[in-house]
Amino acid sequence: MNAIAIEQLCFAYAGGAPVLEIADWQVPQGSRVFLRGPSGSGKSTLLNLLSSTLVARKGQGKVQILGQSLSALSNRGRDRFRAQRIGVVFQQFNLIPYLSVMDNLHLAAHFGRGGDVRERATHLITQLKLPVDLLKRPAQALSVGQQQRVAIARALINRPQLLLVDEPTSALDRDARDAFVQLLMENYASEESTLIFVSHDTTLAQHFPVTADMRDLNKAWNPEATDVA
Numbered sequence: 001m002n003a004i005a006i007e008q009l010c011f012a013y014a015g016g017a018p019v020l021e022i023a024d025w026q027v028p029q030g031s032r033v034f035l036r037g038p039s040g041s042g043k044s045t046l047l048n049l050l051s052s053t054l055v056a057r058k059g060q061g062k063v064q065i066l067g068q069s070l071s072a073l074s075n076r077g078r079d080r081f082r083a084q085r086i087g088v089v090f091q092q093f094n095l096i097p098y099l100s101v102m103d104n105l106h107l108a109a110h111f112g113r114g115g116d117v118r119e120r121a122t123h124l125i126t127q128l129k130l131p132v133d134l135l136k137r138p139a140q141a142l143s144v145g146q147q148q149r150v151a152i153a154r155a156l157i158n159r160p161q162l163l164l165v166d167e168p169t170s171a172l173d174r175d176a177r178d179a180f181v182q183l184l185m186e187n188y189a190s191e192e193s194t195l196i197f198v199s200h201d202t203t204l205a206q207h208f209p210v211t212a213d214m215r216d217l218n219k220a221w222n223p224e225a226t227d228v229a
């Protein structure tokens, strides 16, 4: 099965010209894809459509995730689908600062598949090489690197089949970036799990068997209309 199947997508923000046009893009389950592209080429818009934070309206084409058409779901159905099947690590980690690490993980699990959250949280934190007593600390009392690991734990707590990662490494130095990608790969390895990793840092592409470039994928991208990073 494909983890992602896009057909005739032509997405515009309200009142604007199309910013994302993808005729056909399929990502088989189990793929690990490095997604690159200049600033403004539509990477975040694409990730938001894949996570169903944005939805292609009628006539804007088809986005299917794990065989499910996202526009066929109600808002509530999409929220449930996202919580149960998709994990995200976005640029801001979006941890709730005053809640403990455990409560942040509990909150994510509450909207997901359930099960023994405490045991799974402890297991993930250990796997991510963090001390277990960190679970009791408020998220705001952690270093940036620790918050990043907790954001990975939160994304993995519901055992997502699709993981979307958007440049969480931009604040880190080169060695820390490589370590982050390695950590992700080690902790998110199964034949069913699909990873889409967006970054400007092309040196990270070496960790991925497949690279996709928005300049090829997005026919609406016009380099003259946007600033190029």
Ligand SMILES: Nc1ncnc2c1ncn2[C@@H]1O[C@H](COP(=O)(O)OP(=O)(O)OP(=O)(O)O)[C@@H](O)[C@H]1O
Residues within 6 Å of the ligand: 013, 016, 019, 037, 038, 039, 040, 041, 042, 043, 044, 045, 046, 226
């Ligand atoms: N909320 C929005 N409303 C209107 N236009 C938007 C909105 N968000 C993004 N755009 C436009 O959509 C296009 C693609 O932007 P997007 O943020 O997806 O690119 P990106 O490749 O992620 O860029 P960056 O690498 O700088 O984050 C740009 O022209 C941008 O100005």
